Amino acid sequence: MSTQVCDEPLHCIRVQDQGRLIATGSHTGTTTLLELSDGLVQLQRNEKVLVTAVLERETRREKILEARHREMKLKERNKSSQEKEKEDDEGGYEDEDLVEKAEREFYETIEYEIKQKEKKEAQRKQKEEMDKGDEGKASPIEEEKVETASGGGEDKDD
Numbered sequence: 001m002s003t004q005v006c007d008e009p010l011h012c013i014r015v016q017d018q019g020r021l022i023a024t025g026s027h028t029g030t031t032t033l034l035e036l037s038d039g040l041v042q043l044q045r046n047e048k049v050l051v052t053a054v055l056e057r058e059t060r061r062e063k064i065l066e067a068r069h070r071e072m073k074l075k076e077r078n079k080s081s082q083e084k085e086k087e088d089d090e091g092g093y094e095d096e097d098l099v100e101k102a103e104r105e106f107y108e109t110i111e112y113e114i115k116q117k118e119k120k121e122a123q124r125k126q127k128e129e130m131d132k133g134d135e136g137k138a139s140p141i142e143e144e145k146v147e148t149a150s151g152g153g154e155d156k157d158d
Contacts (some may be wrong), residue, residue, distance in 0.1 A: 006030050022036065
């Protein structure tokens, strides 16, 4: 049940000791006196028991809702901590995979460099063997240079 007492917001409300009269006051100073009917003033049969039961039921409901809320928060915390642990575990596997991958790449690089070094060494030896075989044979250009430098060439004046 609701009743509009005045157009302004109410500032205070006071009930008479017997519960028959109610006084209200607004911010502008307007005071209103309300008289309640006998049905609202006098207790009905079992009314006190019924009101008490309603209040107790609401109190239990409130406690149940608070417990559910706490339980939901706890589940969220557990879920988030499990997700973090799962990420950490997966991260551990990723770390192990990264280490294995780095080791594999390292050894592959070392093997590649060793092969390149062996290949260069083989090419160098092959070049040295070719140079040794060509030592007895001088190129015609080099022979000419050697003869002119030593003066062993033919004299054109004769």
